[in-house]
Amino acid sequence: MLALALPASRPCTALPAVLGLALLALPPPGALAQAAAATIPLPEPRGQTLLLQSVDRADYGPLAEQFLTQANLAYCGVASMVMVLNSLAVPAPAAAGYGSYRFWTQENVFEAADTRAVLSPEVVARQGMTLQELGALLTSLGVQARAIHGDRLSLAQFRLLVRSNLSQSGDRLLVNYHRKAVGQAGGGHISPLAAYHAMTDRVLILDVARYRYPSVWVPLADLWQAIRTTDSSTGLSRGVVVVRRI
């Protein structure tokens, strides 16, 4: 596999697709094709069957109702935050152009000075956000957000966290992962998890880059590898953010 020198791999930075194909040494040769075959698109009948069979899917209903396309190529974290805030019915500011209706958008989520002090929308639009920044932005928005680096979680711990979170509707789970490890072209990415399918040990990612990949069921072990990859902009591993209303 060709190794290339690449710019800092914050989530959702707009790398040309051709680079994405040779992005990371992980997983080992042969495993990529296997992993690609292992993703099951949610909109297809097979994906819908897994959804029907899933027991740990309390987050799916509220999140699917708020499903969004990221507003630009670097806004995966922003779209993910907005889905989580709306799905938890966190009190929202007014939305420009919608009269008196109040809901979170990818614009008004940066309205508060506390939030912009963490990271400005201009910076995010240029370079995305890291796991820590995702957690800090959510905290500034008045929810409880706990960032956990992937290399601090065993596979069993990750599975427990996923099942526990997705089986109750009062909390949400965001993942910051590397697409390559789940068999997709691309780099770092952020999206919410919505359901877990025990029989196949798969987890459902509602992918906010909907123009690029559909939502997919991926083997939990692949996603675990994907959150343990190193974000070269921090030198730390990617991971998950657990979000709860205060």
Place this chain on the structure above:
Amino acid sequence: MLALALPASRPCTALPAVLGLALLALPPPGALAQAAAATIPLPEPRGQTLLLQSVDRADYGPLAEQFLTQANLAYCGVASMVMVLNSLAVPAPAAAGYGSYRFWTQENVFEAADTRAVLSPEVVARQGMTLQELGALLTSLGVQARAIHGDRLSLAQFRLLVRSNLSQSGDRLLVNYHRKAVGQAGGGHISPLAAYHAMTDRVLILDVARYRYPSVWVPLADLWQAIRTTDSSTGLSRGVVVVRRI
């Protein structure tokens, strides 16, 4: 019930909520509270259970993957069209700011001169669109679109159309209806249908005004009444548009 003089009731025109409460004489006194109780929000466990039990739900997966919030208070028809086009994978133009990725948005759907010749985005943003305009806009976008006025359909014919369309994934069904007849405040509206639940004779509306109402399961008979209401801007009844790829 208070009767008010109201402006032309094209879909999604931005009426204050307080007016919406007294908008239409339909349904008769007493029935409104009943109908309101009869809507079941999709994101809630009861709504998810209906989704799990539904057999006629081939359109749900592709449409839910493309779920959108209408871009302004009058864009219910535009958001609905975009969901349908993306969910049918109709070849799309480029989307500004997304590099080489191509998908339909509430902006680029008006890119073609043929489409703007039917209706300009400025006019739609001001006054929404009628059933006929919805059909004509979709036709201009290269799909087969057949508008059927609600008063041309018996309840049995409407049920047959809904079940037949929602049980196969290659076509879509948009409804232009009056919210009041399904127990909601508001006026004319447009959204796609995604699933039918036989045991309760209910149909699932993926409501593009997500800031206002969640997606709901409504009794088919209520929706049938709602598509038979008269659009005062044309003097004709509302109805459905059946959409297919050519």
